Amino acid sequence: MAKYLLLKHYRGAPAAVNDVPMDQWTPDEVSAHVQYMQDFAARLEDTGEFVDGQALSPEGTFVRYDGEGRPPVTDGPFAETKDLIAGWMVIDVETYDRALELAGELSAAPGAGGKPIHEWLEVRPFLGAPPTITE
Amino acid sequence: MVDEDLLRTLTPTVIGILGRRGASWTAAEDAVQDALVEAVRVWRDAPPRDPKGWLVTVAWRKYLDAVRADTSRRRREVLVDEEPEPGPAEVVDDTLQLYFLCAHPSLTPASAVALTLRAVGGLTTRQIAQAYLVPEATMAQRISRAKRTVSDVRFDQPGNVGTVLRVLYLVFNEGYSGDVDLAAEAIRLTRELAARTDSEEVAGLLALMLLHHARRPARTRPDGGLVPLAEQDRARWDTRLIAEGVDVLQAALARDRLGEFQAQAAIAALHADARTAEETDWVQIVEWYDELVRLTDSPVARLNRAVAVGEADGPRVGLAALADLDPALPRHAAVAAYLHERNGDPVTAARLYAEAARSAPNLPERDHLTRQAARLNAELRSCP
Numbered sequence: 001m002a003k004y005l006l007l008k009h010y011r012g013a014p015a016a017v018n019d020v021p022m023d024q025w026t027p028d029e030v031s032a033h034v035q036y037m038q039d040f041a042a043r044l045e046d047t048g049e050f051v052d053g054q055a056l057s058p059e060g061t062f063v064r065y066d067g068e069g070r071p072p073v074t075d076g077p078f079a080e081t082k083d084l085i086a087g088w089m090v091i092d093v094e095t096y097d098r099a100l101e102l103a104g105e106l107s108a109a110p111g112a113g114g115k116p117i118h119e120w121l122e123v124r125p126f127l128g129a130p131p132t133i134t135e
Numbered sequence: 136m137v138d139e140d141l142l143r144t145l146t147p148t149v150i151g152i153l154g155r156r157g158a159s160w161t162a163a164e165d166a167v168q169d170a171l172v173e174a175v176r177v178w179r180d181a182p183p184r185d186p187k188g189w190l191v192t193v194a195w196r197k198y199l200d201a202v203r204a205d206t207s208r209r210r211r212e213v214l215v216d217e218e219p220e221p222g223p224a225e226v227v228d229d230t231l232q233l234y235f236l237c238a239h240p241s242l243t244p245a246s247a248v249a250l251t252l253r254a255v256g257g258l259t260t261r262q263i264a265q266a267y268l269v270p271e272a273t274m275a276q277r278i279s280r281a282k283r284t285v286s287d288v289r290f291d292q293p294g295n296v297g298t299v300l301r302v303l304y305l306v307f308n309e310g311y312s313g314d315v316d317l318a319a320e321a322i323r324l325t326r327e328l329a330a331r332t333d334s335e336e337v338a339g340l341l342a343l344m345l346l347h348h349a350r351r352p353a354r355t356r357p358d359g360g361l362v363p364l365a366e367q368d369r370a371r372w373d374t375r376l377i378a379e380g381v382d383v384l385q386a387a388l389a390r391d392r393l394g395e396f397q398a399q400a401a402i403a404a405l406h407a408d409a410r411t412a413e414e415t416d417w418v419q420i421v422e423w424y425d426e427l428v429r430l431t432d433s434p435v436a437r438l439n440r441a442v443a444v445g446e447a448d449g450p451r452v453g454l455a456a457l458a459d460l461d462p463a464l465p466r467h468a469a470v471a472a473y474l475h476e477r478n479g480d481p482v483t484a485a486r487l488y489a490e491a492a493r494s495a496p497n498l499p500e501r502d503h504l505t506r507q508a509a510r511l512n513a514e515l516r517s518c519p
Contacts (some may be wrong), residue, residue, distance in 0.1 A: 001245040001267070048246070048277025051269050092269050094243055130361065130497045131308040132318055133347055133399075 010084035017118030051090035143257030151229020170194035235294020246281035338387035339397030345380035346403035417447035450478035485511035
């Protein structure tokens with residue numbers, strides 16, 4: 001088993017196919033979307049593949065050490081787009097292919113018009129523990 | 136204090152006894168878990184003289200309670216089932232059957248591992264979840280799905296010892312997170328399996344585990360950093376475990392039915408046998424890798440063989456052996472970096488170490504490889 005992080009971006013990824021901002025959806029469409037994500041997580045708990053999932057606020061601040069007594073804070077951005085992470089889900093699956101399959105499914109969450117959003121999700125492997133036998 | 140090791144050891148036996156009395160696998164497992172909970176509660180004040188008999192009695196009672204709670208129609212059916220099988224009592228080791236059931240080929244490796252730790256190992260779901268860094272609810276589902284998968288498998292069906300060994304090997308290799316030492320647990324379970332079976336490969340796997348476990352104290356720095364084999368403080372190797380591993384291996388090899396675990400254990404034994412890294416018998420190690428490649432045709436074995444060839448016949452020959460292998464293999468770049476450095480090409484080696492670090496599967500390995508690249512780059516800067 002290996003753990004993967006499914007990252008959902010606010011911006012920074014290429015636009016979704018069904019790219020309508022959530023505030024333009026109907027309330028029912030929003031509910032259907034939320035329900036889909038919850039059902040997805042519940043189903044993965046059933047299959048023994050769910051590890052963690054959290055949503056993140058779009059508010060983020062960049063901070064760094066800039067010498068004593070100075071407020072080293074900035075809103076960014078450092079590139080043309082601001083790479084905001086909307087939330088994540090951690091899964092623990094048998095294969096990389098299974099991680100891709102689940103990310104594809106999560107990207108099919110319904111959006112405006114009840115049609116899948118087709119948004120891009122980032123799939124990142126976790127670094128694991130070193131195995132006992134390598135040599 | 137309740138002897139938890141004893142409880143763990145007895146768990147598979149008691150599940151097996153209930154199973155052979157007619158309880159389904161799932162029901163037997165649930166009843167034994169209930170009995171274990173009661174044992175922890177009651178034994179502190181009144182430890183039984185016959186712990187196994189106590190557990191069987193209580194688990195059987197729990198099982199009957201559960202069955203009676205079911206509908207009356209089902210109860211009548213099951214009561215017939217509860218009758219012991221007619222005919223002479225077979226001499227069957229129930230624990231052995233349980234090993235085979237938990238490693239059944241219909242299970243995914245992760246499910247087989249979880250089920251084995253729970254049913255044969257007697258660990259709690261929480262302990263297993265902690266060891267694998269997943270939530271307890273997730274692990275509970277993994278285990279109950281696994282139980283459902285094998286619930287129709289007949290309890291007396293003979294299993295394949297090869298799948299059992301792969302499961303135990305996976306447990307051993309998992310590393311050391313959580314409050315249960317999975318490597319030690321894998322050794323305990325393999326020891327019990329070895330005591331119950333007459334198989335060279337079970338002995339081979341046990342020897343392999345003992346020999347690797349013996350070197351464990353020297354493998355990591357206090358901060359978790361990796362110490363390569365050549366730099367390990369060999370005084371910290373556990374000589375008692377090494378001696379045991381070598382004995383187990385020699386007895387297995389004497390039977391002249393070589394398998395992959397015996398071959399791997401032979402390589403580990405040759406490393407353990409060298410008092411200094413320089414004394415390592417690389418020529419013999421290459422021969423064992425040849426056997427291993429012949430037995431498994433595994434690309435990883437070929438990669439490791441290239442390292443051994445590099446030590447035995449020089450880095451140039453090692454690089455030639457490496458040339459036939461797919462560069463996409465895990466740790467290929469790390470091996471190439473090492474051989475290039477020994478071949479006197481620090482520029483290529485530094486580049487390959489950095490590349491290997493980027494694709495390292497875990498943090499200690501990545502840090503180690505990054506340090507190797509940094510070391511070479513610093514040398515290159517100081518003497519251009």
